[in-house]
Amino acid sequence: MWNERPVRRVNTGWLVLVAVCCLLGGIAAARAATRAWLALTLTGVAAGLAAAARVLIGAGAWEWTSAMRVGGETLHLRLDSISAMFLALLCVIAGAGAVYSSAYWTDAMHPRSAGAGRRWWNVLVLSIVVVLLASNGVHFLLGWEAFTISAYFLITLDRDNPDVRRAGWLYLAVSHVAVLLLFTFFALLAVRTGTWDLGPMQERAELAPLFWLMLVGFGIKAGVFPLHVWLPSAHANAPSHVSAMLSGVALKIGVYGLVRFAGWLPTPPEAGWVVATLGVTSAVLGVAFALGQHDIKRLLAYHSVENVGIILIGLGFGMVATAQGYPAWGRLALIGGLLHVWNHGLFKGLLFLGAGSVLHATGTREMSRLGGLWRRMPWTTALFALGAVAICGLPPLNGFVSEWLVFLGLFGAVLSRGSSVWMAIPAAILLALTGALALACFVKVCGVVFLGAPRSETAARAHESGLAMRLPMLGLAGGCVAIGVAPLLVWPALSRAVGTWHGGWMDAAEPAPLMMLGAVQTGVLVIGGAVAWMLWRRVRAVGCVTAPTWDCGYALPTARMQYTAGSFAGIVTEWFAFILRPVLHMERPEGLAPQSASHWQHTPETVLERAVEPLGALVLQGAVAARRLQHGRVQAYLVYLLIGVALLAAVVLSGVSP
Amino acid sequence: MMIVLSFVARLAWWLLLAPLLPGIINKVKAWVAGRRGPPVLQLYYDLARLWRKQVVMSTLASPAFIVGPAVAWAAVLGATLLVPLGPAAGATLSFRGDVVLMLYLLALARFATTWAAMETGSAFEGMGAAREVTYAVLAEAAMIAAMLTLAVQTGSVSLATMLAPSVGTSAVLLAAGLFTVLLVENCRVPFDDPATHLELTMIHEVMVLDHSGPPFAAILHGASMKLLLFAVLVTQSVLPMGTYSRTMASIVLLVGVLIVTVGVGIVESFMARFAFRRVPLLLTTSVLLCVFALLVAWQGAA
Incomplete structure (x- = not known):
């Protein structure tokens, strides 16, 4: 028995090594040999997935230290069940995106950027692997920076377009605020603990205030409202497989940081409340902003804000439960949040790839120019619809399982009658509200983009995407169905992750009737299918004729008379006008023979335009003012030096230690 | 054998009793207005007729135009199977957290119905779908608050136990709140007028303008099951069902549903x-x- 452990370690380690080598090889092959790149990347992610799966099914955590020094620190890698969860998600989305991109961003269509896109794709995946495995602050930061930069190059692949350049710059700037905060966080941590090595240090209560630094740093990456300012434009302007990666995985690495260090470090007593409040805010306002969008990818991007909110509700209540000692509902909420990480990666990846197919086929992201795509793109329509059902958290798919677990956690918090109830009641009500708003939003998207009549010539001439673009979507859709009908399959992995997060929550029994839920979800799927089949047969039996849509007696309907995305969401955007601040332009028809009339409504990036940009302008003004200090007169510089030395002397003499 | 029998009895309650409710409502309206009104069984006749009629489909609609009503009907049926019929009979399926599943199955039905409405590309149906999903946002918030009330009263997250015991002092508030949700979720006056023929002012009726034949029958029957579901929920959440004997509970439930319908x-x-x-x-x-x-x-409860 005793010699089993080392053997197992070697296995996981070998898989990680194979994954890293294949991805590195992929970088070399990216420019010239597309097929070799694809094969190497797929092998790499398969090996990575196998390594993650080994840890998640209970082969134990993998840890590896080497005498080799990188950046002055010895190499220390660790793959435990929390990082394995995120690694598994990374590998799935990276594989799906790689296959998709081989047909979506080809050398023929993008001769300048396709090779670079493949290379940066692998760099991104590798740097995220480094972030997930690093058990040392320096290496974590190195990986983090590489991850940030490679994502920038992927976002700006199509950099001839000024919108793309602007989105990329915003992303880079905001991400570096996050990097700066994280650098401060890790540096302060290293100063206070005396080592850059990372690991559980819950007993060091004096580290708790560092939590706030980390919350903002990782929160920016995760796209928490109101730190999401970089997210909508970056997701909308990146190539679609990159959007899927950003939304499905990159945001989750922010979540990973939060989960990781909320588990390893002591947290201030009010931390859980703050995280849960941020979660609720992100969920409700994310979906409200999504409803106001007319650009399909920007809309999906705002839904990422919403779903990260749901994840944070789970994490926040998990933290509150840890602080107050309620393992029963705390586990449920945290498991719900962690499962939502996977689920959101799967269905949001699917939806972004679907949106990419639409963009590929029609050349526009503007929903008011689309419509009636189902006839030309039946596969994309069906798969997008499946993703929509999943993201609305409807049974029988995976989104419902995680939202249900979070709801159970919230109900448990209410029933525990502790002080957490004052947060749990509003959270439960607002989570229900969020679900209903998401449903409204996706009925709007599906209805306007895929159903009805085409609103433009390009939409009428759309074509279905090829097999290489459909297969990854099929795979992701399969994942959504599998987790939906058999949630018990992912239970052991989640249970281990939660056990790693909080040692005391390891061995408790299955807290929720997941078996029953799986059976019921399967039942819904089977019965729904059977009823649909029976009704279909009945319609065939009684006969079916086609006729134009009932037009209320008005005989000349045009496609432009269909309900638009803006009018569909009109009532809700009016409710949320206090924060959405929609811009309305209206030119009424006037006079006896009105010549022209127009009406459009647009929801701006309110937080960016009304909060961040004024703040940035203020900082710039301050910088301009400070520039007066530098004028080239040597005498004045000598005075500065003198004042500086005097201040230092005062500090040293007054006996304040740094 | 008993299990099968009770399952069949339950299905009969939900499937066969449901179309009676709109008939009763129409009869009450007729009585108040001093008319004779349509027969109480009118919806049964309508369903039977629609089931045999030919279907007219919009030229724009995809096969999901037929699948949508089917999924909506199945989802409502699934939701009804989670609702207990009195403390003795219980629900067909009962587990911790089934209350959330019930709410989300109703949401699935909403998704399928509004999807089918958007199929036709008609501005009327788009308008109806937009109103349906928008009002549901607030109705959903009210529902989850009501379910939290029941959970707090009973300390349980399963409908079978949540609806069983006697209620506390909040019964009147809860009844008023749930009754309002019943009216909006089932598209009744004052939110929607099921009798109107002006497309611009309707919600539910305008969404199904283009449906016909068997799919329309599924929609009407599903709507009546949903009405019955809410009537049963309102009755059980305000009456102390747990204190009655088996037969008494069934009678009380029937009378309660009747009172809600007449209301x-x-x-x-x-x-x-x-x-x-x-x-x-x-x-x-x-x-x-x-x-x-x-x-x-x-x-x-404190």
Whole structure:
């Protein structure tokens, strides 16, 4: 028995090594040999997935230290069940995106950027692997920076377009605020603990205030409202497989940081409340902003804000439960949040790839120019619809399982009658509200983009995407169905992750009737299918004729008379006008023979335009003012030096230690 | 054998009894107005007729135009199977957290119905779908607050136990809140007028303008099952079902459902449909009623 452990370690380690080598090889092959790149990347992610799966099914955590020094620190890698969860998600989305991109961003269509896109794709995946495995602050930061930069190059692949350049710059700037905060966080941590090595240090209560630094740093990456300012434009302007990666995985690495260090470090007593409040805010306002969008990818991007909110509700209540000692509902909420990480990666990846197919086929992201795509793109329509059902958290798919677990956690918090109830009641009500708003939003998207009549010539001439673009979507859709009908399959992995997060929550029994839920979800799927089949047969039996849509007696309907995305969401955007601040332009028809009339409504990036940009302008003004200090007169510089030395002397003499 | 029998009996309750409710409502409205009105069994005749009729499909509609009503019907049926019929009979399926599943199955039905409405590309149906999903936002908030009230009262997250015991002081608030949710979720006056023929002013009826034949029958039958589901929920959440004997509970449930149905008819007879601008206001009131019920229950249970 005793010699089993080392053997197992070697296995996981070998898989990680194979994954890293294949991805590195992929970088070399990216420019010239597309097929070799694809094969190497797929092998790499398969090996990575196998390594993650080994840890998640209970082969134990993998840890590896080497005498080799990188950046002055010895190499220390660790793959435990929390990082394995995120690694598994990374590998799935990276594989799906790689296959998709081989047909979506080809050398023929993008001769300048396709090779670079493949290379940066692998760099991104590798740097995220480094972030997930690093058990040392320096290496974590190195990986983090590489991850940030490679994502920038992927976002700006199509950099001839000024919108793309602007989105990329915003992303880079905001991400570096996050990097700066994280650098401060890790540096302060290293100063206070005396080592850059990372690991559980819950007993060091004096580290708790560092939590706030980390919350903002990782929160920016995760796209928490109101730190999401970089997210909508970056997701909308990146190539679609990159959007899927950003939304499905990159945001989750922010979540990973939060989960990781909320588990390893002591947290201030009010931390859980703050995280849960941020979660609720992100969920409700994310979906409200999504409803106001007319650009399909920007809309999906705002839904990422919403779903990260749901994840944070789970994490926040998990933290509150840890602080107050309620393992029963705390586990449920945290498991719900962690499962939502996977689920959101799967269905949001699917939806972004679907949106990419639409963009590929029609050349526009503007929903008011689309419509009636189902006839030309039946596969994309069906798969997008499946993703929509999943993201609305409807049974029988995976989104419902995680939202249900979070709801159970919230109900448990209410029933525990502790002080957490004052947060749990509003959270439960607002989570229900969020679900209903998401449903409204996706009925709007599906209805306007895929159903009805085409609103433009390009939409009428759309074509279905090829097999290489459909297969990854099929795979992701399969994942959504599998987790939906058999949630018990992912239970052991989640249970281990939660056990790693909080040692005391390891061995408790299955807290929720997941078996029953799986059976019921399967039942819904089977019965729904059977009823649909029976009704279909009945319609065939009684006969079916086609006729134009009932037009209320008005005989000349045009496609432009269909309900638009803006009018569909009109009532809700009016409710949320206090924060959405929609811009309305209206030119009424006037006079006896009105010549022209127009009406459009647009929801701006309110937080960016009304909060961040004024703040940035203020900082710039301050910088301009400070520039007066530098004028080239040597005498004045000598005075500065003198004042500086005097201040230092005062500090040293007054006996304040740094 | 008993299990099979009781399952069949339950299915019969939900499938066969449901179309009676709209008939009763219409009869009440007719009585109040001094008319004879259509027979109580009118919906059964309508369903039988629609089931045999030919289907007219819009040239724009995809096969999901037929699949949508089927999925909506199955989802409502699934939701009804989670609702207990009195403490003795219980629900077909009962587990911790089934209350959330019930709410989300109703949401799935909403998704399928509105999807089918968007199929036709008609501005009327788009308008109806938009209103349906928008008002449901507030109705959903009210529902979850009501379910939290029941959970607090009973300390349980399963419908079978949540609906069983006697209620606390919050019963009146809860009844008012849930009854309002019943009216909006089933598209009754003052939110929607099922009898109107002006497309612009309707919600549910305008969504199904283009449906015909068997799919339309599925939609009508599903709507009546949903009405019955809400009537059963309202009755059980305000009456102390747990204190009655087996037979008594069944009779009380039947009478309760009848009272709720007649109540809907009376409301429709004496109220006009609200202007659309005022609908969210009334809905917010129902959310507040449920939240106050929750607070009262919280105080009572402490």
